[in-house]
Amino acid sequence: MLAIVRPDSWNLPLFLHILGATVLFGTTAVLAIAGFATRTHGEHEKLLWRVAVRTFLFGVLPAYILMRVGAQWIDGKEFPGGDEPGWVGVGFVVSDAGALLLIIVGILLAVRRQRIMLAVPILTTLFVIALGVAWVSMSGKPGS
Amino acid sequence: MSTYQWLLIFHVTGAFFLIGGGAIAAALNLSAMRRERPSEVVLLFGLIRIAVVAIMVGGTLAFVFGLWLVHEAGYGYADGWVIAAIVLLLLANAMGGAGGKRDERTAKFAKELAASGDAPSAELQARLRDPVSLALSYGSGLVLVIVLALMVWKPGA
Numbered sequence: 001m002l003a004i005v006r007p008d009s010w011n012l013p014l015f016l017h018i019l020g021a022t023v024l025f026g027t028t029a030v031l032a033i034a035g036f037a038t039r040t041h042g043e044h045e046k047l048l049w050r051v052a053v054r055t056f057l058f059g060v061l062p063a064y065i066l067m068r069v070g071a072q073w074i075d076g077k078e079f080p081g082g083d084e085p086g087w088v089g090v091g092f093v094v095s096d097a098g099a100l101l102l103i104i105v106g107i108l109l110a111v112r113r114q115r116i117m118l119a120v121p122i123l124t125t126l127f128v129i130a131l132g133v134a135w136v137s138m139s140g141k142p143g144s
Numbered sequence: 145m146s147t148y149q150w151l152l153i154f155h156v157t158g159a160f161f162l163i164g165g166g167a168i169a170a171a172l173n174l175s176a177m178r179r180e181r182p183s184e185v186v187l188l189f190g191l192i193r194i195a196v197v198a199i200m201v202g203g204t205l206a207f208v209f210g211l212w213l214v215h216e217a218g219y220g221y222a223d224g225w226v227i228a229a230i231v232l233l234l235l236a237n238a239m240g241g242a243g244g245k246r247d248e249r250t251a252k253f254a255k256e257l258a259a260s261g262d263a264p265s266a267e268l269q270a271r272l273r274d275p276v277s278l279a280l281s282y283g284s285g286l287v288l289v290i291v292l293a294l295m296v297w298k299p300g301a
Contacts, residue, residue: 019163022164135160
């Protein structure tokens with residue numbers, strides 16, 4: 001029997017953390033898709049900017065908060081002493097660096113109204129890749 | 145790392161692509177519903193194809209590695225939560241597929257309108273807000289969230 005048996009009290013924060021992370025992955029990818037699409041569909045740049053802004057406000061930000069609150073909640077339950085293993089650290093590095101990156105993306109979307117600068121899809125693609133590294137680390141738990 | 149850890153990585157990767165793909169499709173679909181020009185609808189529905197690929201790859205990974213994990217972790221294929229997860233995953237796939245086919249017809253109609261003047265159309269708006277299509281597509285997403293909850297709680301395990 002290899003399956004890990006978790007205390008029931010860990011399930012809700014874990015569910016919220018995973019749900020937030022999966023939606024964050026998808027909604028961040030929308031920003032990348034819309035940003036790169038402006039390179040080939042310049043006539044629809046205003047529309048794609050609107051898609052990016054709405055997805056950022058109503059998708060990315062709530063999903064990030066859900067993911068981060070769930071992470072902190074379950075971290076407090078699983079490692080109350082604060083001595084987290086390395087795979088937890090990877091998750092926190094990605095989420096904290098991701099917050100900084102999302103702030104930059106938000107500023108870029110706000111200052112260049114109705115246009116998506118190339119930096120937006122590049123930065124969001126990097127964050128999507130980083131999220132992949134985080135979920136591989138957190139699900140595989142290497143070293144544990 | 146153990147076999148169990150590798151299988152879990154691929155299973156979770158599948159879940160991310162599956163639910164993340166659903167989030168991509170939902171965001172683009174909601175945006176399309178707010179547009180009037182057929183060419184804009186065509187563009188957004190075209191981008192949804194990226195989500196469809198993610199959903200197909202994710203669904204396959206989650207299903208195959210999930211079944212393998214059941215064996216590797218020592219659970220039973222007859223366990224209630226395993227059967228429920230399989231049935232719900234197949235249901236989500238069927239609902240999403242049916243909703244997607246209706247959306248494909250809407251995209252084709254929008255393409256025809258875009259090619260013939262690109263004027264707003266009441267019929268296109270009605271098709272974009274078709275309650276059956278919306279129920280199938282968003283219902284499929286809701287079922288996937290229930291499957292995720294089953295994976296976490298594993299009731300009866």
